[in-house]
Amino acid sequence: MITKEQISQTVQRNSESNLERFFYDNVAVRNFAVATIFWGVAGMLVGLIAAIQMVLPEANMETAWLTFGRIRPLHTNAIIFAFVGNGMFAGIYYALPRLVKARMFSDVLTKIHFWGWQLIILSALITLPMGISSAKEYAELEWPIDIAIAAIWVVFGVNMIMTLIKRRERHLYVAIWFFIATFVTVAVLHIVNNLELPISFTKSYPIFAGVQDALVQWWYGHNAVAFFLTTPYLGLMYYFVPKAANRPVYSYRLSIIHFWSLIFIYIWAGPHHLLYTALPDWAQSLGTVFSVMLIAPSWGGMLNGLLTLRGAWDTVRTSPVLKFFVVAITAYGMATFEGPMMSFKSVNAISHYTDWTIAHVHVGGLGWNGFFTFGMLYWLIPRLYKRELFSTKLANTHFWIGTLGILFYTIPLYWAGWTQSLMWKEFTEAGFLKYPNFLETVVQILPMYKLRVLGGTLYLTGALMMAYNIFMTIKKGSLQAEEEASAPALTGDGGRIQRWHEWIERRPIQMTIWSIVAISIGGLVEFLPTYLVKSNVPTIASVQPYTPLELQGRDIYLREGCYVCHSQMVRPFRSETERYGEYSKSGEFIYDRPFQWGSKRTGPDLHRIGVNNPNAAWHYRHMMDPTLVSPGSIMPPYPWLLENDLDKTTTASKIEAMQKLGVPYAEGYAAKANDDLEEQAASIVAELKGDDIEASKDKEIIALIAYLKRLGTDVGKSDNVPSK
Amino acid sequence: MYKDVLRSIEGIEVFPVIGIIIFFTFFTAWLIYAFSMKKEQVNALSSLPLELDSDAHKNELTNESNV
Numbered sequence: 001m002i003t004k005e006q007i008s009q010t011v012q013r014n015s016e017s018n019l020e021r022f023f024y025d026n027v028a029v030r031n032f033a034v035a036t037i038f039w040g041v042a043g044m045l046v047g048l049i050a051a052i053q054m055v056l057p058e059a060n061m062e063t064a065w066l067t068f069g070r071i072r073p074l075h076t077n078a079i080i081f082a083f084v085g086n087g088m089f090a091g092i093y094y095a096l097p098r099l100v101k102a103r104m105f106s107d108v109l110t111k112i113h114f115w116g117w118q119l120i121i122l123s124a125l126i127t128l129p130m131g132i133s134s135a136k137e138y139a140e141l142e143w144p145i146d147i148a149i150a151a152i153w154v155v156f157g158v159n160m161i162m163t164l165i166k167r168r169e170r171h172l173y174v175a176i177w178f179f180i181a182t183f184v185t186v187a188v189l190h191i192v193n194n195l196e197l198p199i200s201f202t203k204s205y206p207i208f209a210g211v212q213d214a215l216v217q218w219w220y221g222h223n224a225v226a227f228f229l230t231t232p233y234l235g236l237m238y239y240f241v242p243k244a245a246n247r248p249v250y251s252y253r254l255s256i257i258h259f260w261s262l263i264f265i266y267i268w269a270g271p272h273h274l275l276y277t278a279l280p281d282w283a284q285s286l287g288t289v290f291s292v293m294l295i296a297p298s299w300g301g302m303l304n305g306l307l308t309l310r311g312a313w314d315t316v317r318t319s320p321v322l323k324f325f326v327v328a329i330t331a332y333g334m335a336t337f338e339g340p341m342m343s344f345k346s347v348n349a350i351s352h353y354t355d356w357t358i359a360h361v362h363v364g365g366l367g368w369n370g371f372f373t374f375g376m377l378y379w380l381i382p383r384l385y386k387r388e389l390f391s392t393k394l395a396n397t398h399f400w401i402g403t404l405g406i407l408f409y410t411i412p413l414y415w416a417g418w419t420q421s422l423m424w425k426e427f428t429e430a431g432f433l434k435y436p437n438f439l440e441t442v443v444q445i446l447p448m449y450k451l452r453v454l455g456g457t458l459y460l461t462g463a464l465m466m467a468y469n470i471f472m473t474i475k476k477g478s479l480q481a482e483e484e485a486s487a488p489a490l491t492g493d494g495g496r497i498q499r500w501h502e503w504i505e506r507r508p509i510q511m512t513i514w515s516i517v518a519i520s521i522g523g524l525v526e527f528l529p530t531y532l533v534k535s536n537v538p539t540i541a542s543v544q545p546y547t548p549l550e551l552q553g554r555d556i557y558l559r560e561g562c563y564v565c566h567s568q569m570v571r572p573f574r575s576e577t578e579r580y581g582e583y584s585k586s587g588e589f590i591y592d593r594p595f596q597w598g599s600k601r602t603g604p605d606l607h608r609i610g611v612n613n614p615n616a617a618w619h620y621r622h623m624m625d626p627t628l629v630s631p632g633s634i635m636p637p638y639p640w641l642l643e644n645d646l647d648k649t650t651t652a653s654k655i656e657a658m659q660k661l662g663v664p665y666a667e668g669y670a671a672k673a674n675d676d677l678e679e680q681a682a683s684i685v686a687e688l689k690g691d692d693i694e695a696s697k698d699k700e701i702i703a704l705i706a707y708l709k710r711l712g713t714d715v716g717k718s719d720n721v722p723s724k
Numbered sequence: 725m726y727k728d729v730l731r732s733i734e735g736i737e738v739f740p741v742i743g744i745i746i747f748f749t750f751f752t753a754w755l756i757y758a759f760s761m762k763k764e765q766v767n768a769l770s771s772l773p774l775e776l777d778s779d780a781h782k783n784e785l786t787n788e789s790n791v
Contacts, residue, residue, distance in 0.1 A: 099772060173772040239773050248770035253758040260754045264747055521746060 023482040032090035043078030065129040069561025087373040091236040100167035101487035109159040116152035135558035164508035178235030185227040193220035210589030219270035226266035250307035262297040267522035272343035276571040278586035291343030298336030305329040320395035324375030331367020353601040356417030385477025405459030416448035438604040540587035548673040553707030567598035568607040581608035608712035617691030
């Protein structure tokens with residue numbers, strides 16, 4: 001049965017008016033490109049300040065705002081969401097319209113997307129140094145900003161998918177699949193990991209607690225790496241590398257396998273951040289297995305990128321763009337080989353909580369994301385401005401100085417990580433820890449931290465060279481704001497579908513839905529049993545909810561970002577039980593919202609601090625100036641905790657929120673919570689007085705001490721701890 | 725409420741097994757698909773980024789380039 005519509009389409013296909021003129025919007029691409037340079041430099045600068053503070057704690061100027069615990073989240077968020085985020089959008093807003101021969105769907109949505117995203121970054125820049133943080137790595141931003149991120153992300157997604165619907169190219173090139181998967185997955189991850197109960201405009205508690213919160217957080221955290229730092233950039237790789245080398249991708253078949261296996265496997269690997277923790281064993285093993293499998297698609301993608309340059313290696317010698325791409329893809333290959341290796345439990349036992357992790361992530365961040373962005377910008381800006389790059393020589397210099405920067409950053413940190421891990425685990429012949437004082441293992445690696453500062457400085461210098469180079473190119477060129485193009489409209493059904501995959505290649509909506517299915521399976525299988533099956537978190541009768549004062553103290557711990565340097569997870573190794581005490585059990589964390597297991601020990605683990613060091617006066621002096629009690633410590637002083645009054649007006653609402661989330665405080669307890677708080681504060685003040693310290697019971701430090709004294713004490717300490 | 729519904733699922737521990745079976749089925753299907761693609765189609769798809777933006781469709785009307 002032939003419809004009228006089909007007849008008219010056939011007529012149209014045969015008419016010459018079929019060719020449509022349209023314009024690509026280069027303004028949005030330029031805006032995102034400038035933003036990525038601006039925020040990139042800013043984010044790297046914050047990173048450099050953080051690196052300097054590791055060897056020079058005074059570099060926080062004794063202000064709360066600039067303290068490591070607050071600017072480290074600022075650095076990670078700025079690099080991930082501001083630098084890489086804007087870089088991704090610049091690339092997508094350039095590549096996508098050209099791949100589908102259509103202008104982006106809506107100029108208004110494009111503008112909302114651009115300015116909305118910059119405002120979100122600005123709000124992060126203000127709130128994180130203020131200590132407004134939900135204390136979950138890379139998801140530190142508080143709930144109002146989380147909602148804004150979700151809204152703007154949806155704007156981006158709608159703009160992208162509507163563009164695909166009105167496209168003039170029937171088949172979706174592989175890069176577009178990566179963009180779709182990025183949009184879908186980041187939306188899911190972001191929303192689920194930020195399910196939180198607001199208490200005020202600047203404070204919320206996550207709806208998950210303890211082990212479940214940890215699993216959701218690392219399902220998010222790992223897949224932020226996967227779907228924010230990797231998939232969009234792989235999409236860009238599949239577009240810009242062929243463009244820059246002027247030859248098609250090495251193997252399109254491989255790119256298909258690459259895409260589906262990558263998005264399917266990546267989502268499962270999150271638990272490899274939680275090996276040897278209190279996470280159920282089956283979930284840990286699952287994470288390991290899938291991480292090892294990840295080598296295949298990752299290396300498939302890397303080889304596909306590098307082999308695209310086959311026969312073009314002579315141009316790599318002279319082209320800074322291709323040089324950056326080659327190092328970026330190589331770094332991607334290194335990081336994606338190393339990641340699975342670090343997911344083996346035996347390797348992870350060494351690497352976890354050390355600088356090895358930091359080195360690993362910077363191979364990815366500086367090498368893959370950074371260098372790919374630089375290469376893309378050097379290629380893009382001259383084309384937008386119809387002018388040669390201001391200085392190819394300067395770009396080549398940037399390449400070499402940046403490469404040196406990566407080497408000076410990562411190699412010392414690998415060294416530092418291994419050194420520290422070996423020192424943590426070393427026993428004397430008599431069977432005692434060889435380095436019982438954690439500080440010894442810190443002082444040992446300070447020279448490496450100094451070299452890291454050099455590496456970061458080199459890398460930032462290169463980025464500044466690029467900023468100047470791009471600025472001069474822009475100044476001397478003129479933006480081609482509207483780029484004219486023409487293509488025939490898509491008409492009819494595009495002929496018979498030969499093969500089943502073609503069907504999906506033509507249908508962005510179905511593609512989106514199937515991508516959701518693919519990533520949901522992994523997420524659900526891992527998450528549901530842990531969340532729903534009680535046996536995954538054995539209850540411990542002696543574990544009780546925090547007292548009001550401890551809860552307030554814990555929130556100060558979150559605000560100051562203590563988790564960026566201190567873990568709260570004693571792994572079941574003899575070297576750890578000797579140093580810290582009984583290993584951590586999943587049942588101990590059921591009231592922890594959010595969990596604070598951490599992923600890096602710049603300082604010692606704190607899960608048993610209440611058992612090992614219950615002395616209030618020690619903590620008081622330590623927070624006033626850590627070097628008073630630990631000479632040589634690189635922890636910054638926290639004098640403001642001794643001066644600030646604790647905000648007790650929030651106590652009732654915090655208790656009520658916890659009750660809503662299922663914490664078994666007595667009915668009506670919120671009303672008298674502050675009485676208990678005062679009583680406990682008075683007892684700590686009395687204890688301090690016994691050590692000749694005059695303190696007011698209204699100060700924040702008292703609450704923090706209460707929390708630290710409580711940590712890890714619910715489980716009775718036994719002298720004979722089996723180490724699994 | 726919904727938690728109790730899900731808790732009562734018998735044998736929820738086979739979920740991972742089901743997941744892995746689904747995954748391998750999919751993976752194998754993509755492999756078969758990718759390697760049975762026709763060469764012309766592969767070439768057409770991989771040349772998509774390289775088409776000049778003003779290029780008209782192949783086997784459709786062409787338009788003078790404006791690059």
